[in-house]
Amino acid sequence: xxxxxxxxxxxxxxxxxxxxxxxxxxxxxxxxxxxxxxxxxxxxxxxxxxxxxxxxxxxxxxxxxxxxxxxxxxxxxxxxxxxxxxxxxxxxxxxxxxxxxxxxxxxxxxxxxxxxxxxxxxxxxxxxxxxxxxxxxxxxxxxxxxxxxxxxxxxxxxxxxxxxxxxxxxxxxxxxxxxxxxxxxxxxxxxxxxxxxxxxxxxxxxxxxxxxxxxxxxxxxxxxxxxxxxxxxxxxxxxxxxxxxxxxxxxxxxxxxxxxxxxxxxxxxxxxxxxxxxxxxxxxxxxxxxxxxxxxxxxxxxxxxxxx
Amino acid sequence: xxxxxxxxxxxxxxxxxxxxxxxxxxxxxxxxxxxxxxxxxxxxxxxxxxxxxxxxxxxxxxxxxxxxxxxxxxxxxxxxxxxxxxxxxxxxxxxxxxxxxxxxxxxxxxxxxxxx
Numbered sequence: 001x002x003x004x005x006x007x008x009x010x011x012x013x014x015x016x017x018x019x020x021x022x023x024x025x026x027x028x029x030x031x032x033x034x035x036x037x038x039x040x041x042x043x044x045x046x047x048x049x050x051x052x053x054x055x056x057x058x059x060x061x062x063x064x065x066x067x068x069x070x071x072x073x074x075x076x077x078x079x080x081x082x083x084x085x086x087x088x089x090x091x092x093x094x095x096x097x098x099x100x101x102x103x104x105x106x107x108x109x110x111x112x113x114x115x116x117x118x119x120x121x122x123x124x125x126x127x128x129x130x131x132x133x134x135x136x137x138x139x140x141x142x143x144x145x146x147x148x149x150x151x152x153x154x155x156x157x158x159x160x161x162x163x164x165x166x167x168x169x170x171x172x173x174x175x176x177x178x179x180x181x182x183x184x185x186x187x188x189x190x191x192x193x194x195x196x197x198x199x200x201x202x203x204x205x206x207x208x209x210x211x212x213x214x215x216x217x218x219x220x221x222x223x224x225x226x227x228x229x230x231x232x233x234x235x236x237x238x239x240x241x242x243x244x245x246x247x248x249x250x251x252x253x254x255x256x257x258x259x260x261x262x263x264x265x266x267x268x269x270x271x272x273x274x275x276x277x278x279x280x281x282x283x284x285x286x287x288x289x290x291x292x293x294x295x296x297x298x299x300x301x302x303x304x305x306x307x308x
Numbered sequence: 309x310x311x312x313x314x315x316x317x318x319x320x321x322x323x324x325x326x327x328x329x330x331x332x333x334x335x336x337x338x339x340x341x342x343x344x345x346x347x348x349x350x351x352x353x354x355x356x357x358x359x360x361x362x363x364x365x366x367x368x369x370x371x372x373x374x375x376x377x378x379x380x381x382x383x384x385x386x387x388x389x390x391x392x393x394x395x396x397x398x399x400x401x402x403x404x405x406x407x408x409x410x411x412x413x414x415x416x417x418x419x420x421x422x423x424x
Contacts, residue, residue, distance in 0.1 A: 017375065064352075239354055262375070308357050
């Protein structure tokens with residue numbers, strides 16, 4: 001197997017102020033399927049093309065933001081190995097017992113230098129509604145709303161971007177696909193990291209405030225689907241941020257909006273394929289407008305500063 | 309019958325005032341955006357990010373759910389609100405009260421598992 005170790009983003013647990021409004025947004029508009037509601041009130045969702053049981057967890061709380069993001073590891077042996085490597089790197093690792101999330105095995109949980117909680121897990125039940133594997137139709141039930149294919153990545157804001165990037169590359173075997181430098185070209189203020197062949201699986205941008213959540217992103221099949229998402233955003237008066245547009249970084253074709261609790265969502269298509277022998281792409285601060293919004297070529301204060 | 313409209317006056321940090329009308333069903337921030345006024349910064353419009361934090365100086369109002377990181381119960385009792393969750397029940401006078409930097413003591417930093 002060419003891809004081993006950390007395979008992909010597995011789940012994100014998002015805090016919402018009003019659970020019913022959030023479920024309506026993520027199910028009816030974004031197009032995730034409702035999997036279950038746990039006895040503690042958490043709601044589990046998945047996208048139509050995902051095999052695993054769930055990929056988005058909503059937790060009602062008195063503040064918005066992200067509780068944690070989890071990555072799936074290929075085997076339990078490798079999960080144990082990553083736990084050991086994290087501890088050797090001085091990271092305090094907690095083990096979350098199997099079953100704390102329904103259908104999920106034991107998880108390793110730790111806080112990274114940006115202040116965010118990250119998890120690793122190796123086992124999750126397959127969804128009974130997962131894509132067919134024998135003479136498979138494209139889908140068994142037609143996708144709904146924005147028709148998102150999968151939970152794709154998160155962008156997180158916090159301090160200590162170089163240390164965080166190093167933890168992901170040196171300990172967790174990610175690759176740095178793109179980076180953004182300060183005007184003097186001495187410090188990295190943005191890191192885009194891949195664990196497999198996507199242009200990014202998680203990204204970090206510098207902020208003095210730790211543990212800020214910029215967005216959770218969902219993948220679409222086409223640029224046409226980005227337009228369809230834009231139509232839904234206007235039709236249902238969803239809080240719009242920016243787009244449709246394209247990123248210079250990763251080349252994704254994209255639109256951004258907010259859930260009813262103010263957490264930012266992205267739906268996007270495209271982006272290049274990354275291979276481990278590719279060099280890191282570098283953006284200087286004077287080209288940051290094009291890096292972030294390739295068509296507008298200028299920065300947008302709300303996109304840069306609004307987080308939960 | 310024309311639904312009631314509230315008159316909203318925003319006191320700006322430089323001492324000037326900006327004003328707009330607000331339909332009964334709109335939040336203060338939605339009414340501001342509807343008429344092209346830009347006196348209050350616009351963020352998520354969902355009570356989560358704290359960008360549109362204000363303090364109500366006079367007038368009756370109610371609020372939808374707001375992130376306690378930006379307006380907790382004490383702040384709410386003192387008249388602080390997020391304009392995107394603020395419903396005017398009367399003509400209002402408000403002032404900008406931009407959110408404080410969320411520092412290392414950020415209480416959501418280590419929120420992990422509800423069972424912990």
